[in-house]
Amino acid sequence: MTKERVAQFKEERKSLNEIVMKYSTNKIKKFYSLDARIYKEETLPKKIKELIGLAASLVLRCDDCISYHLSQCYEHDVTDAELEETIAIALIIGGSITIPHIRRAFAFWDQLKNGTAHGV
Amino acid sequence: MTKERVAQFKEERKSLNEIVMKYSTNKIKKFYSLDARIYKEETLPKKIKELIGLAASLVLRCDDCISYHLSQCYEHDVTDAELEETIAIALIIGGSITIPHIRRAFAFWDQLKNGTAHGV
Amino acid sequence: MTKERVAQFKEERKSLNEIVMKYSTNKIKKFYSLDARIYKEETLPKKIKELIGLAASLVLRCDDCISYHLSQCYEHDVTDAELEETIAIALIIGGSITIPHIRRAFAFWDQLKNGTAHGV
Amino acid sequence: MTKERVAQFKEERKSLNEIVMKYSTNKIKKFYSLDARIYKEETLPKKIKELIGLAASLVLRCDDCISYHLSQCYEHDVTDAELEETIAIALIIGGSITIPHIRRAFAFWDQLKNGTAHGV
Amino acid sequence: MTKERVAQFKEERKSLNEIVMKYSTNKIKKFYSLDARIYKEETLPKKIKELIGLAASLVLRCDDCISYHLSQCYEHDVTDAELEETIAIALIIGGSITIPHIRRAFAFWDQLKNGTAHGV
Amino acid sequence: MTKERVAQFKEERKSLNEIVMKYSTNKIKKFYSLDARIYKEETLPKKIKELIGLAASLVLRCDDCISYHLSQCYEHDVTDAELEETIAIALIIGGSITIPHIRRAFAFWDQLKNGTAHGV
Numbered sequence: 070m071t072k073e074r075v076a077q078f079k080e081e082r083k084s085l086n087e088i089v090m091k092y093s094t095n096k097i098k099k100f101y102s103l104d105a106r107i108y109k110e111e112t113l114p115k116k117i118k119e120l121i122g123l124a125a126s127l128v129l130r131c132d133d134c135i136s137y138h139l140s141q142c143y144e145h146d147v148t149d150a151e152l153e154e155t156i157a158i159a160l161i162i163g164g165s166i167t168i169p170h171i172r173r174a175f176a177f178w179d180q181l182k183n184g185t186a187h188g189v
Numbered sequence: 190m191t192k193e194r195v196a197q198f199k200e201e202r203k204s205l206n207e208i209v210m211k212y213s214t215n216k217i218k219k220f221y222s223l224d225a226r227i228y229k230e231e232t233l234p235k236k237i238k239e240l241i242g243l244a245a246s247l248v249l250r251c252d253d254c255i256s257y258h259l260s261q262c263y264e265h266d267v268t269d270a271e272l273e274e275t276i277a278i279a280l281i282i283g284g285s286i287t288i289p290h291i292r293r294a295f296a297f298w299d300q301l302k303n304g305t306a307h308g309v
Numbered sequence: 310m311t312k313e314r315v316a317q318f319k320e321e322r323k324s325l326n327e328i329v330m331k332y333s334t335n336k337i338k339k340f341y342s343l344d345a346r347i348y349k350e351e352t353l354p355k356k357i358k359e360l361i362g363l364a365a366s367l368v369l370r371c372d373d374c375i376s377y378h379l380s381q382c383y384e385h386d387v388t389d390a391e392l393e394e395t396i397a398i399a400l401i402i403g404g405s406i407t408i409p410h411i412r413r414a415f416a417f418w419d420q421l422k423n424g425t426a427h428g429v
Numbered sequence: 430m431t432k433e434r435v436a437q438f439k440e441e442r443k444s445l446n447e448i449v450m451k452y453s454t455n456k457i458k459k460f461y462s463l464d465a466r467i468y469k470e471e472t473l474p475k476k477i478k479e480l481i482g483l484a485a486s487l488v489l490r491c492d493d494c495i496s497y498h499l500s501q502c503y504e505h506d507v508t509d510a511e512l513e514e515t516i517a518i519a520l521i522i523g524g525s526i527t528i529p530h531i532r533r534a535f536a537f538w539d540q541l542k543n544g545t546a547h548g549v
Numbered sequence: 550m551t552k553e554r555v556a557q558f559k560e561e562r563k564s565l566n567e568i569v570m571k572y573s574t575n576k577i578k579k580f581y582s583l584d585a586r587i588y589k590e591e592t593l594p595k596k597i598k599e600l601i602g603l604a605a606s607l608v609l610r611c612d613d614c615i616s617y618h619l620s621q622c623y624e625h626d627v628t629d630a631e632l633e634e635t636i637a638i639a640l641i642i643g644g645s646i647t648i649p650h651i652r653r654a655f656a657f658w659d660q661l662k663n664g665t666a667h668g669v
Numbered sequence: 670m671t672k673e674r675v676a677q678f679k680e681e682r683k684s685l686n687e688i689v690m691k692y693s694t695n696k697i698k699k700f701y702s703l704d705a706r707i708y709k710e711e712t713l714p715k716k717i718k719e720l721i722g723l724a725a726s727l728v729l730r731c732d733d734c735i736s737y738h739l740s741q742c743y744e745h746d747v748t749d750a751e752l753e754e755t756i757a758i759a760l761i762i763g764g765s766i767t768i769p770h771i772r773r774a775f776a777f778w779d780q781l782k783n784g785t786a787h788g789v
Contacts, residue, residue, distance in 0.1 A: 272332070273336075289372075292326060295332050
């Protein structure tokens with residue numbers, strides 16, 4: 070896992086989303102905007118919503134979704150302990166089949182922390 | 190959905206777990222005890238761990254797991270708003286395929302609240 | 310499978326959706342309305358959209374979703390042959406794990422056809 | 430779980446398969462016959478094939494498939510220890526989300542053993 | 550995503566299928582031939598069968614299957630509008646967890662259209 | 670698929686597990702040790718446990734888990750015929766959506782056999 074993985078992930082995501090928008094009508098666009106809105110801070114703090122999103126992405130085993138929620142967790146000051154407790158819940162619920170994703174999740178987290186700053 | 194559903198759920202769960210234990214060796218038993226331990230309050234409050242467990246169970250679409258976490262959420266004073274926000278995250282991640290489970294989840298929650306007390 | 314299953318399915322669905330709406334804010338409601346809109350006839354005929362929804366529900370193995378799309382297929386004059394071809398695709402993609410759902414799907418279809426009319 | 434569950438399971442399965450056959454063309458029928466053929470004893474003993482089918486059904490969380498493979502395991506003299514070891518593998522791979530199915534699996538096994546004979 | 554992705558996808562698929570055939574007996578081969586047969590035009594047009602296969606592959610989140618059905622859709626003159634409507638159904642059913650696959654699907658479609666001809 | 674894939678797979682797995690351990694408390698560690706223990710030879714031979722693990726990983730479609738169990742199968746002298754029979758069961762249960770993983774599984778097996786020795 071090279072040092073550039075975080076930046077590369079964000080770049081690719083942005084460029085692919087542009088292609089989605091080129092082909093999408095209002096339906097897919099509405100889904101995207103509802104998706105963004107549901108994670109906004111309400112009664113539950115933003116940080117907790119991102120941990121919930123992370124756990125759901127882990128048990129459904131989607132690396133891109135996991136990386137996205139990890140980067141959001143990092144931006145909202147999730148601690149190592151909070152992350153580990155959330156991942157442990159996902160592991161016990163989802164079983165060993167989630168382990169390859171958990172390995173990549175911790176490696177991505179490690180990379181996020183070793184970047185230079187929040188704006189990475 | 191009859192009024193007795195909550196009690197019936199707990200009763201059946203208990204009686205089936207006894208059959209599991211009759212056949213289980215140390216392996217399955219260790220899994221059960223690790224499972225219990227992972228939800229204990231640490232840095233994350235118990236309530237948040239249960240909401241995470243609920244969201245993971247919703248996207249994996251397991252009614253019994255959903256009912257269990259809902260009863261734990263109820264015992265730990267999760268509010269309607271916290272529940273709705275968590276379920277909305279599960280819905281957007283997991284899609285409309287989760288809706289039948291979300292219907293039953295809110296119906297079970299309604300039943301939990303209409304029971305007489307925490308000890309239900 | 311009793312003769313009343315179709316009516317009972319629709320009744321329960323309606324009554325549970327009322328409970329969902331009681332607890333839902335704008336987020337879940339927006340999801341519901343986007344869901345309804347996506348199945349409206351556009352370039353693809355309504356009937357084809359329902360067959361697509363049916364196949365997706367079959368491979369994801371959700372009985373309630375399958376029953377719903379079957380009732381829509383019936384309302385929009387899907388033929389037995391079109392249904393069987395769609396189910397065969399779902400079976401080959403999703404494997405034998407879908408068979409219990411396919412059994413219940415054909416039984417529900419049989420019941421829809423043996424009802425008195427479109428308004429069942 | 431009443432004493433009649435095993436017989437009822439076999440009866441319902443048979444009656445539903447008749448409806449499937451009523452609507453099926455050669456495609457679904459070929460799938461059924463390939464399915465039957467793959468479980469026939471070859472290099473791997475029939476018993477092992479059924480344990481493999483059971484584990485796969487457990488991690489995919491399909492109660493009907495689990496019950497079917499359990500009844501086959503019972504017919505082919507799988508021991509309690511072999512069953513428990515197989516279920517432990519499914520549990521660690523599939524996680525706690527499989528537990529409700531594992532509960533019902535052991536209960537069904539218990540019922541198979543408490544029936545009168547192999548011909549149950 | 551480089552310009553050669555479509556050709557590379559087809560090349561790798563062919564070369565890997567040769568290894569599968571080297572190890573396969575009649576069982577796996579029969580599955581392959583039943584798979585091919587089920588997508589042949591019958592009452593439903595070939596194009597519709599491919600859209601159904603695409604939607605099922607999207608909700609099950611298999612990139613290779615998605616790419617395969619997209620290339621079939623392209624060969625059978627699916628329009629951008631038909632594709633977008635099908636993908637919108639898969640998105641609402643399967644949820645945001647399908648978005649990374651939908652991004653790659655539109656990018657692959659874009660590449661198919663920018664190739665020189667149907668024989669790409 | 671280059672000749673070095675097997676060695677590379679083992680190397681990456683080891684290096685990522687070190688990152689997991691850096692962040693893990695006792696909970697994730699206990700899961701890892703229970704996981705190792707469940708595959709130890711008991712009544713069922715080690716070889717059979719690995720075939721069961723392989724089939725479960727195939728239907729859940731996790732390439733890393735599949736590669737791991739394949740390398741264990743190779744170390745414990747699973748034959749081509751035993752492998753093919755197990756994969757055929759996974760294919761019929763899991764459907765054509767497993768085919769891309771089955772392709773990569775046979776390619777990985779081919780590579781394991783073409784390595785120099787058991788210690789690969």
